[in-house]
Ligand SMILES: [Zn+2]
């Protein structure tokens with residue numbers, strides 16, 4: 360499996376996953392043109408993409424989906440309950456390319472496990488398995504759950520939300536109070552503290568690589584998230600670089616991971 364995050368954060372999210380016989384995008388939150396440019400960095404042509412898998416209807420996850428799907432005839436997969444919020448955003452996507460699921464399913468040689476998460480619209484995290492490789496992508500959730508932690512446990516690689524620093528969110532003066540409450544609420548986003556607690560459990564389950572994802576531009580920074588979470592983990596007895604490795608995703612394409 361070859362995996363790379365092509366964009367992360369409130370301006371757009373895309374992850375590219377490739378196996379021997381499949382190439383898929385998880386979300387396409389940049390314009391179609393920009394998505395094609397970023398795929399070109401990997402030597403991947405847009406018409407080689409087998410599917411776009413969508414987490415939820417928010418624009419930072421679906422901006423490019425409609426044009427990409429219609430231009431290159433690519434099927435769009437999302438949970439049946441996500442479609443109600445997505446249908447009116449996808450005008451050009453053909454009916455035959457609107458694919459819905461209601462449980463685990465396969466796209467070619469990739470086994471896909473959707474896990475519903477707590478967000479202000481219907482939203483899913485995903486675990487993807489191919490042979491012995493298992494990865495999970497977990498962003499846009501206000502809180503974790505035992506079900507989620509059980510399903511993503513022992514993933515070799517997890518893209519995990521670390522959206523905001525609690526103090527920056529509380530003390531910043533750019534966001535109105537209602538928005539601050541939404542972000543910090545149980546249907547909003549995960550804080551650096553939430554992320555650290557989750558990483559401790561993942562490390563114990565055998566996960567060896569984390570990519571901190573969907574960082575807020577206003578209420579977090581890559582250095583702060585990395586340093587704060589590494590320090591928290593040390594308090595929990597987990598050493599970054601020894602027990603687990605932590606990268607930070609950004610709006611630009613990140614590291615390529617090859618899993619066996
Ligand atoms: Zn988002």
Ligand SMILES: [Zn+2]
Pocket residue numbers: 415417478499
């Ligand atoms: Zn969202």
